[in-house]
Amino acid sequence: DTEVTQTPKHLVMGMTNKKSLKCEQHMGHRAMYWYKQKAKKPPELMFVYSYEKLSINESVPSRFSPECPNSSLLNLHLHALQPEDSALYLCASSSRLAPTYEQYFGPGTRLTVT
């Protein structure tokens, strides 16, 4: 199974809402990533978890709160977002045991903040 799943596929939320994005993989990968991608731009790294510990936070605003409850699951909690946070949010995972450290990406969640 070389699949990363993300739910929901689409999400519309108001600026006062609280919602969560979910990412799951069962490949035994111990590194998981959140990216934000605007249309026609490259993905921007937000967070990296390695062995369930936060390893990189790329100065992301606190209205985004990541969580890695176990080695298969990665969540991104959203609160008080701004319209400019509307984007495609991609999750990825990788294994240090693979010589390439190739990242496997999920299909993404398209987020619209109204």
Added chain:
Amino acid sequence: AQKITQTQPGMFVQEKEAVTLDCTYDTSDQSYGLFWYKQPSSGEMIFLIYQGSYDEQNATEGRYSLNFQKARKSANLVISASQLGDSAMYFCAMREGRGTSYGKLTFGQGTILTVHP
């Protein structure tokens, strides 16, 4: 700091023809990896091909090959026999170093490829 440059915002190719997508990189590391990803309009990033900095042979994966010129710091993607399904955004990316348990990627700006019938 590492940098990836893709100078072709858009490329057009006729079906069944070959096309080359350009990628140059800049890094001071001796150990690094270069990736190409395809992103269709659906959004998912699909891994295509990988080249390690110490690999002596150019990487190939089916219709995809990577023209790796280390001295020129270029890693161009060649797609042979283009198909309509190849129409997508293509990203070149670099992973620098191997000292961590994860691989942080730096992406280029991407090239939109359109395949004409």
